[in-house]
Amino acid sequence: MKEFALKSEEKFHSHYLNIEKVNKRMTTRLFINNFVKYLFLASTMFGLIVLAFLIYTILRDGLGWINMDFLTNRLSTLPERAGIAGAVVGTLWLMFVVGPVTMVLGIGTAIYLEEYAKRGRFHSFIQTNITNLAGVPSIVFGLLGLTIFVRMFGFGPSIIAGGLTMSLLVLPIVVVASQEAIRSVPQFLREASYGMGATKWQTIRNIVLPASMAGILTGVILALSRAIGETAPLVAIGIPALIIPIPSSITDNFTVLPMQIYYWTIDSVLVDEYASMAAATIIVLLIVLFLMNSVAIIIRNKFKKRY
Missing domain, CATH: 1.20.5 (Single alpha-helices involved in coiled-coils or other helix-helix interfaces)
Structure with a gap:
């Protein structure tokens, strides 16, 4: 017991x-x-x-x-008379180049890698390089643009040179986002299209792209948002922030809002008013970004509801 x-x-x-x-x-x-x-x-x-x-x-x-004079006046050495009309127009011209170039090259590359390219060493090589390019510092793309577009092709510090340089910078974002969007399309939609007698390109154009458009536009939004706010590549290719005419074509010299903010911030050491003018330009840049993203989000949601 x-x-x-x-x-x-x-x-x-x-x-x-x-x-x-x-x-x-x-x-x-x-x-x-x-x-x-x-x-x-x-x-x-x-x-x-x-x-x-x-x-x-x-x-x-x-x-x-911020007033109408500030938005419509050109650059001036006198703070009370200076405006950002040239920088606003230059920014819009830059987006006019970056948008189509990035969408065509980025979406085309994604379609090739996901729908046409065979899985193998070549595919892995391209995929690895695209992923690595997303992490390259932006100043490197500026030096690349300076070497190729400004000097080799002779474009000079023009809108076309800046647009192509910024397109290279944001291209990996569009490619990766488009690949993910295309990859998310269910396989049975493709098989149903093939079963109806459609060719591969008809299936991609009529089924895959509309179904993946929401994700693709998300990547484009992120790419344009980064492109509109970058300064280092434009500094590298020699974009000025001086008193220049308002650009009227893609071959003209130009300046953009981030460049204007950059130079006014530097000059604020000498003239105090430039700091306030840089802050006002930042507000305008944020508004432009907000409007661009809002329009793109509306388009994306429309495609998302439709498909």
Whole structure:
């Protein structure tokens, strides 16, 4: 009886110790879970607070400068007479080049890689290089544009040279996003099209592209958003921010809003008003970005509901 009692007591203590260990583990896991949750919350709040502070500072310094004269006047050495009409027109001209070039080359490359190219070393080589290009610093694309488009082809610091350079910069974004969108189209849609007697190109044009258009437009939105805000490649190819005529064709010299912000920020060391003018230009750039993204999102949602 004593041995039975001792064994029962030992089992009870062992079971009690196991429960304590489980409770400690549960407490530790709950502590870690709460710690990580509040850490991520703090990270999110930090980013939002910094963003809110930046927006507040820009609005405080720049809103007072935004008027019709500022939007319609050309560049001037006098801050009270300076405007951004040339930079706005130059930005629109740049997007006029970047948009079609990027869409044609990016979507065409994605279609070839996903629908036509055979899986093998060549396909892996192209795919790896496209992925690596997405991580190349933008200044490298600027040097490439300076060598090829500005000097080799003789375009000079023109809209066509800047547009082609920025197209190379954002091309990997469109290619990768378009590939993912095309890959997400169910295979049975292709098989049904083939079963109806359609050719491969007819299937791609009438089935695959419309079904994947929402994802493709998302990639285009991201690409244009990056292109409109980049400065380093344009600095490398020698785009000026001087008093130049408003461009009227893709062969004219030009400047863009990010370049104007860049130079006015530098010149604010000498003239205090340039800092406020740079803030006002940032507001205009954000509005242009918002309008572009809104139109693209509306188009994307239309395709998404349709297909």
